[in-house]
Amino acid sequence: MAEAAPLIDFSASSVEVARQLIGACVRVNGVGGRIVETEAYDREDPASHTFSGPTPRNAAMFGPPGHAYVYRSYGIHWCLNFVCREVGHGAGVLIRALEPIAGLDVMRQRRGVIDERLLCAGPGRLCQALAITREHDGRALDAPPFELQPETAPIAVVVGPRIGISKAMEMPWRFGLAGSRFVSRPFRAV
Numbered sequence: 001m002a003e004a005a006p007l008i009d010f011s012a013s014s015v016e017v018a019r020q021l022i023g024a025c026v027r028v029n030g031v032g033g034r035i036v037e038t039e040a041y042d043r044e045d046p047a048s049h050t051f052s053g054p055t056p057r058n059a060a061m062f063g064p065p066g067h068a069y070v071y072r073s074y075g076i077h078w079c080l081n082f083v084c085r086e087v088g089h090g091a092g093v094l095i096r097a098l099e100p101i102a103g104l105d106v107m108r109q110r111r112g113v114i115d116e117r118l119l120c121a122g123p124g125r126l127c128q129a130l131a132i133t134r135e136h137d138g139r140a141l142d143a144p145p146f147e148l149q150p151e152t153a154p155i156a157v158v159v160g161p162r163i164g165i166s167k168a169m170e171m172p173w174r175f176g177l178a179g180s181r182f183v184s185r186p187f188r189a190v
Contacts (some may be wrong), residue, residue, distance in 0.1 A: 008150050010065035010141075012085050014040035017084045018175045020092060023151030031103030031110040032147070033120060035095060036180040039162045040173040041081070041171040043090035054090070060138040062090045068146070070127075070137040077124025080132050082141060096163070096174070097121050100129070122184040141177040160187040 008020050018040040026032045054062050060069040061083055069081040069092050081092040098120035100107055107119045107129040120126040128131075141148050156178035163174065163185060176183045 008066075008148070010082065011086065012084060014042050014084045014093050014172055018093045018173065020150070021082065021095070022157050022175050022177050023153075023155045025101065025147075025149045025151075026095070026098070026141075027102055027147040028132060028136070029145045030147075031106050031130055032152075033098035033101040033182075034177070035097075036099050036177040037095075037097035038175045039094040039096055040175075041092055041094065042085075045171065045173075052156065060091070060094050062088055063138060066141050068132075068136050068139050068141060070134055072134075073124065073157060078127035078132050078134070079123040080127055080130075080136070089123055094123060095126060095185045096123050097176075097180075097182055098126055098129075099177075099180060117182060121182055148150045158187045 008017065008024065010017060012020070018038040021035050021038050024035050026035060045176050055070060060067060061081065063083060064087050067083045069083050071079055074080050080095045080175045081097065083092045085091040100116050104116060104119070108114060110131060111119055111125065111129050113119065114167070118125065119129045139146065158176045158178045159172050160174045161172055174187070176187055
């Protein structure tokens with residue numbers, strides 16, 4: 001009998017979950033791929049949407065762990081986060097990039113590009129490719145339309161500072177799959 005894949009512990013800190021998610025596969029309505037880049041956010045972090053407390057916009061991030069928090073960035077792009085920690089804490093992991101695996105033709109149509117490296121490299125591109133919208137905000141990650149499968153094999157993870165953050169820049173809370181050509185930007189030393 002085969003062993004069940006280890007589950008991702010969404011009750012853990014956002015930094016721990018951000019690391020655990022590297023290599024996991026996520027699909028939305030069957031379209032998706034391998035997570036190759038994440039960023040951690042916590043309520044103690046001035047760059048986090050939860051730093052100033054709950055609002056109607058960020059309510060899902062204070063909700064139960066293992067759910068989606070979806071918001072618009074700069075009023076243009078949707079961004080997908082996975083909620084961590086206990087209810088009321090306000091922590092999550094931004095999914096920055098995927099290696100496209102399932103539904104590439106659908107992704108190409110949604111994104112209007114052919115190059116698979118440009119399909120899901122960046123949170124806005126990723127959400128467009130997977131058709132993530134505000135409708136997904138607060139939805140459980142272990143139920144349709146989501147499918148999440150943890151990585152079971154050992155993988156090498158690189159760490160660096162988050163992208164586009166002017167507050168709390170010194171925090172090395174960006175994680176990536178070592179050597180992946182699908183990350184949104186190359187990693188630099190911390």
